[in-house]
Amino acid sequence: MSHHAAAKYVPFPAVELTDRQWPSRTISVPPIWMSTDLRDGNQALFEPMNAERKMRMFRTLCDIGFKEIEVAFPSASDTEFGFVRELIEGGHIPQDVTIEVLTQAREHLVRRTMESLTGARRAIVHVYNATSKPFRETVFGMDKAEVIEMAVASVKLIKQLASEQPQTEWVLQYSPETFTATELDFALEVCNAVTAAWGATPDNKVILNLPTTVEIATPNIYADQIEWMHRNLARRDSVIISLHPHNDRGTAVAAAELGLMAGADRVEGCLFGNGERTGNVDLVTLALNMQTQGVAPGLDFSDINAIARTAEYCTRLPIHPRHPYVGDLVFTAFSxxxxxxxxxxxxxxxxxxxxxxxxxxxxxxxxxxxxxxxxxxxxxxxxxxxxxxxxxxxxxxxxxxxxxxxxxxxxxxxxxxxxxxxxxxxxxxxxxxxFECERPVRYVEHHLFEHGNAQGIRLAVEVDGVSHLLTGEGNGPIDAAVHALQGIGISVQVRSFEERATSPSGEGGNAQACAFMELAHPAGGRECYGVGLDTNIITASIKALLSGINRLALTCSEAVEAQAA
The missing domain is CATH 1.10.287.1400 (Helix Hairpins)
Structure with missing residues (x-):
C-alpha cells in the first residue's frame, strides 16, 4: 500500500483508562455462551439454510451444550418466522435451552417478532439500533436524543407486549450497534436509558450486548471500552455484559478473550467463525483455548469431526485444513x-x-x-x-x-x-x-422406488455368503440404504460424502463414478472411509457405503485383537 493510500486511514484513539485492570487478569470461568449460527451465521451464507438444515444445526448446538441460541430474525421472512413457530409448537426446545430472536428497533418489526414467540417457555428478545455518529447523522438523520428515544420506545413496546404473554419468561437484550465506533459516554447513556426503561433488577437482568460490529481497532482497545462500560454502567448488578466480536482485523478471538478479562459475562459467536464479511468470533477456538488453559468451557467438543461435518453440511462452507483444533491437518506433522x-x-x-x-x-x-x-x-x-x-x-x-x-x-x-x-x-x-478388503457384506444389486416424498430402495446383499433382500426408505438413496441395512443389525452414521468422476486418460480405464463415504459407529469412535467405483453413481455410492462398513468392522476387530495382545 502506498503512503498516500495509508494516509486515508486514521488510527482509532486510545481510551482514557490509565488504571486499567484487565491486563493483570486471567480467564478462570467460562462465559455464558450464545450461538448465533442460525441467525447471524445464516444470514451470511450465499445460500441460507433451509428448514431441515436449520433444525439439524439447532440440535447439534443443543448437543454441544449451548443454553442460549439465537434462532432467527422472525420479522425478516415467513421462513424465519415459521422456523421459530416450528421450534415452539413442535416441542424441539430442550427445557434448559432458551431461544433468542433479533429485531430492529421499529414498531411493526417488534410486534411481528413478539408474535413469533407465542407459547415459548423462555425467550430472549434482542433489539438493536445503531448509535455511532456516522449512522446518526448520515443513515438516520437523527440527533442523540432521537437515537435514545428509538431504543427506549422499542424497549417499552417489548415490555408491554411481554406483559400480555405472562406464560413466557421474557429476557431483554439490547445492542447499541456499532458500539466500538460510538462515543463511550453516549453508548453509556443509551444503555442506561434502556435498563431504566425495562426496570432491570438483579432478578430481571438486561443483557447489554456490546458488539464490534466492524472490527476497527486492536483487541486491547476493545478491552478498554468494555472495562470502562463495566465500571460506569448504572445498575451493573442488574446487567449481563455480552460480547459480539467480528473478525475484520482477524483478531476476534483475542478481542473476546481480553473483553472477558475486562469484565464481560457472555459471548456471542458462531461455530468455526462463520458470519458476515470475515465472520463472527469462532466459539470453538475460544472454548478450546480455555480448555488448554485448564478452564472447563462447558461445551462438548469431544467429537469435533462430527460437529465439523454437520457445520459443513448445514452451511455449505468448507473448514480450512489449518483451522485451529479442527482442521484436517492440524494434528498432522509433515516435518x-x-x-x-x-x-x-x-x-x-x-x-x-x-x-x-x-x-x-x-x-x-x-x-x-x-x-x-x-x-x-x-x-x-x-x-x-x-x-x-x-x-x-x-x-x-x-x-x-x-x-x-x-x-x-x-x-x-x-x-x-x-x-x-x-x-x-x-x-x-x-x-x-x-474394493477387495475382507468383505462380510457384499453388494449384489439394488432397485430404487418412490414412496410419497421418501426415496425407497430394495437392496440385495450377501453377508458372510448368506443372501439378504432388504428394504428401506430415506431422504435419498444413501439414507434409504442406511435404513435398509439396519434390518440386519448394521448401524452406521454417514459423516461425509463426495462423488467424483475418474479421469478417462488414466491407467484405470474409462471414466467411472467414484464415491467416497466417511462413516462412523453411532456410538462414536474411529471414522473410516469407504470407496465405491462404478459406471452408475448410485451404485458407486452404495458400494462405498458397504466398503466403509466392511472397513469399520475390520478396524474394530483389529482393535480388539490389539487389546487382547
Whole structure:
C-alpha cells in the first residue's frame, strides 16, 4: 500500500483508562455462551439454510451444550418466522435451552417478532439500533436524543407486549450497534436509558450486548471500552455484559478473550467463525483455548469431526485444513523433526499427568482426533507422492481426510516390505484396502422406488455368503440404504460424502463414478472411509457405503485383537 493510500486511514484513539485492570487478569470461568449460527451465521451464507438444515444445526448446538441460541430474525421472512413457530409448537426446545430472536428497533418489526414467540417457555428478545455518529447523522438523520428515544420506545413496546404473554419468561437484550465506533459516554447513556426503561433488577437482568460490529481497532482497545462500560454502567448488578466480536482485523478471538478479562459475562459467536464479511468470533477456538488453559468451557467438543461435518453440511462452507483444533491437518506433522519430537513426547507422556507433548497444544483425543504422523502428500517422488500418483495414474482424486487415512496404509506397507512403492503398487494396495478388503457384506444389486416424498430402495446383499433382500426408505438413496441395512443389525452414521468422476486418460480405464463415504459407529469412535467405483453413481455410492462398513468392522476387530495382545 502506498503512503498516500495509508494516509486515508486514521488510527482509532486510545481510551482514557490509565488504571486499567484487565491486563493483570486471567480467564478462570467460562462465559455464558450464545450461538448465533442460525441467525447471524445464516444470514451470511450465499445460500441460507433451509428448514431441515436449520433444525439439524439447532440440535447439534443443543448437543454441544449451548443454553442460549439465537434462532432467527422472525420479522425478516415467513421462513424465519415459521422456523421459530416450528421450534415452539413442535416441542424441539430442550427445557434448559432458551431461544433468542433479533429485531430492529421499529414498531411493526417488534410486534411481528413478539408474535413469533407465542407459547415459548423462555425467550430472549434482542433489539438493536445503531448509535455511532456516522449512522446518526448520515443513515438516520437523527440527533442523540432521537437515537435514545428509538431504543427506549422499542424497549417499552417489548415490555408491554411481554406483559400480555405472562406464560413466557421474557429476557431483554439490547445492542447499541456499532458500539466500538460510538462515543463511550453516549453508548453509556443509551444503555442506561434502556435498563431504566425495562426496570432491570438483579432478578430481571438486561443483557447489554456490546458488539464490534466492524472490527476497527486492536483487541486491547476493545478491552478498554468494555472495562470502562463495566465500571460506569448504572445498575451493573442488574446487567449481563455480552460480547459480539467480528473478525475484520482477524483478531476476534483475542478481542473476546481480553473483553472477558475486562469484565464481560457472555459471548456471542458462531461455530468455526462463520458470519458476515470475515465472520463472527469462532466459539470453538475460544472454548478450546480455555480448555488448554485448564478452564472447563462447558461445551462438548469431544467429537469435533462430527460437529465439523454437520457445520459443513448445514452451511455449505468448507473448514480450512489449518483451522485451529479442527482442521484436517492440524494434528498432522509433515516435518520429520516435528514427527520425531511428537513421537518422543507421546512416549514420555504418562496417563493422568499434565499434557506436555511438543507441537501439540491439546491432546487430540480430547476432541476425538488422533495424531496422524504421515509422510508428505504432494507431487514429490517415493512414498510422499501417494495422492499425486493415484490422481495422475488412475484419476482417483481423494478427499483430504482419505489421503491421511490411506497414506497410513501406504506407510505401514512400505515399512513392512522395506521397499519403495511404484504407482502400480499403490493402486493395488488402494484396491485391496477399499474394493477387495475382507468383505462380510457384499453388494449384489439394488432397485430404487418412490414412496410419497421418501426415496425407497430394495437392496440385495450377501453377508458372510448368506443372501439378504432388504428394504428401506430415506431422504435419498444413501439414507434409504442406511435404513435398509439396519434390518440386519448394521448401524452406521454417514459423516461425509463426495462423488467424483475418474479421469478417462488414466491407467484405470474409462471414466467411472467414484464415491467416497466417511462413516462412523453411532456410538462414536474411529471414522473410516469407504470407496465405491462404478459406471452408475448410485451404485458407486452404495458400494462405498458397504466398503466403509466392511472397513469399520475390520478396524474394530483389529482393535480388539490389539487389546487382547
Amino acid at each position: 520429520g523433526s516435528h514427527q520425531d519430537a511428537i513421537k518422543k513426547g507421546f512416549a514420555a507422556q504418562q496417563p493422568d499427568t499434565l499434557w506436555n507433548v511438543p507441537y501439540l497444544p491439546i491432546d487430540p483425543a480430547d476432541v476425538g482426533r488422533s495424531y496422524d504422523s504421515i509422510i508428505r502428500i504432494n507431487s514429490q517422488s517415493g512414498k510422499g507422492g501417494v495422492a499425486y500418483l493415484l490422481e495422475t495414474g488412475y484419476g482417483i482424486v481423494m478427499p483430504r481426510r482419505l489421503q491421511v487415512e490411506f497414506s497410513g496404509e501406504v506407510q505401514r506397507h512400505a515399512d513392512s516390505q522395506g521397499v519403495e512403492m511404484s504407482s502400480t503398487d499403490i493402486w493395488q494396495l488402494f484396491s485391496r484396502t477399499y
